[in-house]
Amino acid sequence: MNILIIEDEKPTARDLRKTILQAEPSASVVAIVGSVEEGKAYLARNHRVDLIFSDIQLGDGLSFEIFESLQPPVPVVFCTAYNEYALRAFKSFGIDYILKPFDKEVVTSAIQKFSRLSGPQHQKPTPDYNDLFQQLKKQFEPASKPSIILHQGEKIIPLESEKIALFFIEHANVYALTFDQKKIATQYKLDALERKFSPHFFRANRQYLVNRKAVKQASQHFHRKLQVHLNIPFAETILIGKEKVTSFLDWLSNR
Numbered sequence: 001m002n003i004l005i006i007e008d009e010k011p012t013a014r015d016l017r018k019t020i021l022q023a024e025p026s027a028s029v030v031a032i033v034g035s036v037e038e039g040k041a042y043l044a045r046n047h048r049v050d051l052i053f054s055d056i057q058l059g060d061g062l063s064f065e066i067f068e069s070l071q072p073p074v075p076v077v078f079c080t081a082y083n084e085y086a087l088r089a090f091k092s093f094g095i096d097y098i099l100k101p102f103d104k105e106v107v108t109s110a111i112q113k114f115s116r117l118s119g120p121q122h123q124k125p126t127p128d129y130n131d132l133f134q135q136l137k138k139q140f141e142p143a144s145k146p147s148i149i150l151h152q153g154e155k156i157i158p159l160e161s162e163k164i165a166l167f168f169i170e171h172a173n174v175y176a177l178t179f180d181q182k183k184i185a186t187q188y189k190l191d192a193l194e195r196k197f198s199p200h201f202f203r204a205n206r207q208y209l210v211n212r213k214a215v216k217q218a219s220q221h222f223h224r225k226l227q228v229h230l231n232i233p234f235a236e237t238i239l240i241g242k243e244k245v246t247s248f249l250d251w252l253s254n255r
Contacts, residue, residue, distance in 0.1 A: 001027045004042070006054035007079065008034040009250055016053060016102065017078065023108040035059055039066035043074075051114050052076045057199070070246075077110045101246035121197055148176075148195055150184060159184070161200055165214035165232050167193050169207045179214070179232055202251050204228060208238050215252065 003020060006015035013032045020027055030049065033039050035058050041065065054063045054076050067076060078097040098106045147160040164176050169190060175189065176184045186193075194203045201209045208228075216231040222244035240248045 001115075002030045002048050002050045003027050004049045004052045004074075005032045006034075006039050006052060006066065007032065008055065008058045009253055010034075010057075012100070012246065012250060014105075015246075019102060019104055019107045020053065020111070023104050024111050027111070036061040036063065036065050039063065043070055048092070049074050050113070052109075053079055056080045075114055079115070098216055099247075100250060101243060147199065148186065148188065148193070148196070150176075150186060152184075161197055161211065162213070165211050165230065166234070166238075167201070167209040168236070177232075177234070181232065199251065202248060204238050204240055204244075204248070208236075210238065212252070218248070218252070 001024065005013055005016055005020075011048070012032070017029045017032065020029060031042055032047070033042050037060060039054075039058075047205055052074055054066070056063055056078055057080075063078075067073070070130060079100060079102060080097060098110055107174060147158050150157045150159055155240060159176060159178075163178050163180075165179050167176050167186070167190060169175075172186055174186050174190055174193070176186055178184065190203075190206075194201065194209055197209065197211075201211050203209050210228060210230075214230050216228045216229045218228050221227040221239060222243065226240040226245055226248065228238040228240060230238070
């Protein structure tokens with residue numbers, strides 16, 4: 001089985017290669033490419049690829065662009081830090097995905113699914129990437145300035161994402177903290193805000209949803225966690241659990 005990896009983060013790509021070979025020692029990772037243009041060029045001159053593991057958002061665009069005109073189609077397992085809400089449509093197309101951070105179990109499951117579908121009793125899956133790309137483009141390229149509407153008394157106030165440093169939960173209420181240090185109560189749930197503002201904002205944990213532009217740096221913390229340091233004053237400690245560290249670093253590197 002010849003496998004191509006499309007991933008622009010070298011540590012993530014190396015980790016995925018290692019995990020694939022642990023899951024399927026007989027597999028051959030024929031190449032690792034890191035951009036839309038490299039992916040198109042490689043597949044244009046190499047036709048001995050049985051399965052592709054691909055990130056969705058690369059430095060020069062969405063990986064869907066690589067597969068739009070690929071003939072014959074090659075099955076793809078998308079590896080992404082996007083949450084499952086944004087990925088429901090994949091299942092309707094019979095396309096698999098794994099969420100970062102991935103492990104041997106989920107990679108094994110994806111490879112086994114491909115093996116079953118490509119066996120002698122089945123035809124190779126040939127998903128319609130053109131249709132998929134058109135339907136999901138808006139989900140993975142959200143508006144450049146998503147905003148929310150806040151109700152304060154009789155006033156209706158639009159608040160753009162560029163003005164918001166983070167959302168946080170305090171005493172069961174969700175607040176927005178702006179870059180100019182205004183704390184504003186919202187009527188939204190943090191889960192709904194995560195769906196609306198991803199990928200510009202990252203869900204650090206159950207309590208915090210942080211804007212990329214608010215992140216100054218991150219540092220190592222106890223038990224393989226990361227502590228997020230903001231570029232605005234904020235008294236509370238924001239921690240990234242070890243299970244989210246890889247996806248956080250991936251998100252942070254795609255600023």
